[in-house]
Amino acid sequence: MSRKRKNDSYFVDHYDDWIETYKVGAIREVTLNKYYMTAKTLRRIVPDLKISELDRLVYQNILNEYAITHEKQTTMDFHHQVKACISDLFHDGLIERDPTYRAIIKGKPAKPKKMKFLQADELKKLVRSLDLGTEINMDWFTLVVAKTGLRFAEALALTPKDFDFKNNTLSISKTWEYKLTSGQFAPTKNESSVRTIAIDWQLVGQFGPILKDMPADEPIFIKKDANGHYKRAFNSTYNNFLARKCKEAGVTEITFHGLRHTHASVLLSAGITVQSISKRLGHSNVTTTQEVYMHIIDELAQKDNQIMIGTLTSIA
Structure with a gap:
């Protein structure tokens, strides 16, 4: 195909071809689906846009149109996925200038996110209400997340060999692709997410047998159907279960992500350092932990101030 003919082709068609050429088989299916969603959005916004018509004004209008109904961070993600394709067009010499240069990212104001988590006494009530029988169930899943602070996908991916009951440790090295119809093991969120954490002797005594x-x-919490295929695990099903257990226990209704926050909050309130909790949660850096749990860190700082004043006052 000549360069002129290529420039006259529709950008949305080129973007589809670009995904098939450079992304299929090279990235995780969950991420690939996001590119497909971007392609679908482009067909809605600029179905008849030709490559030769791509310039900074046109590209900025695409972003502006998308930003009307999306938050700024979501618009930024959309921009990165489209820009990757356009950058290849530029480097391949199919367009003379990069229309994404100095693009302005707009978007709806982010909704304030109020983190829901349990206080230590509420967590105790929830744990005491769990039905921990001899069969693996969602109650056991709830206990494990409460005691480890694992991400939902990390907990789903746990296998018996991940537990070292002799040394009271748990190794996290994978996640479960629960969003796919046929679930499977997948890499962790980042390198820092690969970690080994300490577990308490109560969990060892209860869960070991x-x-x-x-x-x-084999994954502990994912069952197989009659044909030997792994059953689908829905985040909503687990969250609805947890909300019901919280309601029955008379505590704040939270999600499993909130249970992870609860785990960290309880440890912070107990005086565990931010650095230790950051490693336990698998955060990429301490700054992430500080930003997420700033409300608790501020509360602890106020308590520290009271202790310091009391200490200094006693000096006479």
Whole structure:
């Protein structure tokens, strides 16, 4: 195909071809689906845009149109996925200038996100209300997340061999692609998410015997159907279960993400350092932990101030 003919082709068609050429088989399916959604959005916004018509004004208008109904961070993600394709067009010499240069990212104001988590006494009530029988169920899943602070996908991916009951540790090295119809193991969110954490002796004593006869490499919380295929795990199903258990226990209704926050909050309030909690949660850096749990850190700082004043006052 000549360069002129290529320039006269529709950008949306080129973007579809670009995804198939450079992304299919090279990225995770969950991420690939996001590119497909971007392609679908482009067909809605600029179905008849030709490559030769791409300039900074046209591109900025695409972003502005998208930003009307999306928050700024979402618009930024959309921009990055479209820009990657356009950058290739520029470097391949199919367009003379990069229309994404100095693009302005707009978007709806982000909705204030109020983090829901349990206080230590509420967490105790929830744990005491769990039905921890001899069969693996969502109650056991709830206990494990409460005691470890794992992300939802990390907890789903746990296998018996991840537990070292002799040394009271748990290794996190993978996640479960629960958003796919056929779930499977996947890499962790980032390198920092690969970690080994300490677990308490109560969890060891309770959970160890349950896992004794389970296959070492099989996911603990994902069951198989009659055909031997892994059943789909829906985040909403688990969250609805947890909300119901919270309601029955008479505590604040939270999600499993909120239970992860609860785990960290309880440890922070107990005086565990931010650095230790950051490593336990698998955050990429301490700054992330500080930003997420600033409300608790501020509360602890106020308590520290009271202790310092009391200490200094006693000096006479």
